[in-house]
Amino acid sequence: MNVEPPVSLDAFAGEDSQAIREGVFQCLRQGCLNRQSPFHTLSLATVDADGGPEVRTVVFRGLDVQQRQVRMHTDLRSPKVVSLQRDPRATLLWYAPEWKLQVRARASVAVHHADEVAAAYWESSHPRSRRVYNAPYPPGAPTPHAVTDIAPHLLDAVVTMENTAAGFGTFAVMLATITRLEWLMLYASGNRRGCFHWQDAAWRHQWLAP
Numbered sequence: 001m002n003v004e005p006p007v008s009l010d011a012f013a014g015e016d017s018q019a020i021r022e023g024v025f026q027c028l029r030q031g032c033l034n035r036q037s038p039f040h041t042l043s044l045a046t047v048d049a050d051g052g053p054e055v056r057t058v059v060f061r062g063l064d065v066q067q068r069q070v071r072m073h074t075d076l077r078s079p080k081v082v083s084l085q086r087d088p089r090a091t092l093l094w095y096a097p098e099w100k101l102q103v104r105a106r107a108s109v110a111v112h113h114a115d116e117v118a119a120a121y122w123e124s125s126h127p128r129s130r131r132v133y134n135a136p137y138p139p140g141a142p143t144p145h146a147v148t149d150i151a152p153h154l155l156d157a158v159v160t161m162e163n164t165a166a167g168f169g170t171f172a173v174m175l176a177t178i179t180r181l182e183w184l185m186l187y188a189s190g191n192r193r194g195c196f197h198w199q200d201a202a203w204r205h206q207w208l209a210p
């Protein structure tokens with residue numbers, strides 16, 4: 001994986017915070033659109049029932065810059081859904097080793113299931129993506145023997161919209177609304193860092209010591 005960044009990374013060495021913000025969002029946009037992008041997956045950190053931290057990798061499915069929303073998909077039965085329903089606060093983390101760029105976002109996550117939002121993304125999901133939502137066991141459940149997340153009847157089948165349709169019952173969309181977006185760029189000449197806060201309906205930039 002060696003994808004060219006969608007913008008010149010020189011912007012991050014400059015003083016123009018608007019250019020930096022546009023650069024961050026363009027890198028994020030490329031991440032959700034391009035499977036080869038280093039930003040195509042992210043770490044999603046949440047708070048568990050005991051107030052402890054938990055983190056896992058998820059696929060970056062969509063970005064709505066106007067709404068400041070990052071979209072991810074998950075199995076409704078997975079522990080992270082319980083955590084988010086209890087406490088919607090989350091941190092999202094991306095790192096592109098090739099670009100030496102880290103992006104970290106604080107967000108509040110809404111879980112959508114069996115509603116119009118979930119239905120729209122379910123209908124536009126590829127059958128291969130829909131297949132795992134037919135998994136016989138909930139993610140993280142102890143199993144009596146080694147299992148995969150593919151239901152026996154789909155194991156050797158050609159997956160179609162029809163034979164994966166039942167998975168809608170466990171399909172959930174996580175929409176994370178960003179309130180703070182922090183960036184860190186590593187340069188041999190000295191690292192650079194700053195963050196954007198969403199305040200009074202606008203992004204405010206603050207330089208930070210790296």
Ligand SMILES: Cc1cc2nc3c(=O)[nH]c(=O)nc-3n(C[C@H](O)[C@H](O)[C@H](O)COP(=O)(O)O)c2cc1C
Binds near residue numbers: 081
């Ligand atoms: C590359 C990669 C991509 C993944 N994408 C997703 C995803 O989009 N959604 C998801 O729920 N889990 C995804 N997983 C699995 C999660 O990391 C995690 O194991 C699973 O969701 C259970 O998390 P939980 O027990 O914290 O709820 C992915 C794992 C990897 C390694």
